[in-house]
Amino acid sequence: MTPEELSAAISACLKDAVAAGEFDVELPSEVRVERPRSREHGDWATNIALQLSKQAKMNPREFAQLLSGRLEQLDGVKTVAIAGPGFLNITLDAAAAGELARSIVDAGSGYGTSGLMAGTKINLEFVSANPTGPIHLGGTRWAAVGDALARLFQSQGAEVTREYYFNDHGAQVERFARSLWASAKGEPSPEDGYGGAYIDDIAARVLVLDPAILDLEQEDSVERFRQLGVDLMFGDIKKSLHDFGVDFDVYFHEHSLFQDGFVEGLLEKLKTSGNLFLEDGAWWLRSTEFGDDKDRVVIKSDGAPAYIAGDIGYFVNKRRRGFDLNIIMLGADHHGYVARLKAAAAALGDDPDTVEVLIGQMVNLMKDGVPVRMSKRAGTVVTLEDLVDAVGVDAARYTLARFSADSNIDIDLDLLTRRTNDNPVFYVQYAHARTHAVERNAAAAGVDTSAFDASELSHPTEGELLAALGQFPGMVAQAAAFREPHRVARHIEVIAGTYHRWYDACRIAPLGDEPVTDLHRTRLWLNNATQQVLANGLGLLGVSAPERM
């Protein structure tokens, strides 16, 4: 029995009790069932009596008393105890708890999925770095977290498009092009240009593609460097991301918004809609009505569209492509965008809730315990590839995904390379590999899954393991709802821990000459169920689940 099933059963009991006139309360949408910290408090506990007793005009224990009578009648419930101010502590029959092992194996890779987000079309935009340099640590974090989030949404039935928005025109790209040109000429990088070995590398590759490029007039030459350099850089970025296990469905070119007068047309319509106002020769969006610090210029006084005009057009474009929810992941240095993006949606007469901006905090690079300032200009950036070279894709993705995006994180490359054992990804992967070793040994010892007797799973470590496995679907759903993939990582760490403890306490393959019994066979089911959940969890994070280590 999973906590969700128990929760549903408790809800049904509440409904029956109300129907029977035992008390009068508004039925809650969900009854929270949690695993108590102390095992003395049973397998599962609910505080529903504490929450509803006031409404029922009863004291909580009295309410709990009424409800417990009904809970005790439920199939699979062994005992119900009332504790403290009115908690209901529920203990399941071993068989009811153990049945979960078989249902997980039967569900296979579907265990942990749901249809909660079915029918929702989500556009998830992340990374979106302009092609002026390699993906740095911050972008790498969003790649890991964003892709995990996409997987989470998909696991809940949503239709997800991973999207990368880029701009290959404008001042930043111009600086990039001039830096390439300078490098090719053997001159130092311009004052406001980019530095670093990758500039020399790209410049050299451009020269190979177009050996006569420096013979052009400077302006034409720089433009040519822009075209070829951006292509090469973007190719490198896509390859890095692909090798990192992150592939985008759509690479959206900012420039395409301005083709055929799309943005201009939108702005003209907005001018007449009353959502823009004219002041000092510029057209402004009244974003202050949506929590922005100040109103934002949409059309500059010289008539050119401001940056936000592109955002408005992009939003309309996404909506026309049929997305119900447009999620944009940005670094903390862009948190000021939230209000104006919502304002843009509202100005268009659309629902601001169709835009969701996820702000993630910065990644700091540490060296010997001291923060290192990363600078593209100085070429002291640590890139996605640097991180992968240092620790591998699995450890990199896992490390970045296991922290809340609300936290600043410090990455110490030396620490990660020197002591990879410290990384919890190995703890989880090792547990998964161990389930395979156990399975192999079980097969060799003649243990198969021809029998399953859930009541055999009565060891305390088996109760713990079953409980952790049972919480997995709820954790996944919660991680998706909160947009917090780190919850999945933290939970599979818990599962790995309970599995290791179970392994230590209970044998699956018989010892020596002992006969194979249904106990062994049943435990093999539990072993395989754990294997499935660990694989599913690692899969949600885009981390491999090795069969041997």
Added chain:
RNA sequence: GCCCCCGUAGCUCAGUGGAUAGAGCAACGGCCUUCUAAUCCGUUGGUCGCGCGUUCGAAUCGCGCCGGGGGCACCA
């Protein structure tokens, strides 16, 4: 000055208003001739930044401070 995030064990961090606040690492001490010792067991370690409030109940919610990080363009 205003806005966003953070402050929990020596360190890195978990913790949708619930019971005695957790994990990993670090430190110290144990368990390998039997399914993988990257595992497991034990010990040490806390004014949950501070104060006030809401609540039967606050690390969690509200307000005010303090400290750290990030941001406040007719740039993109």
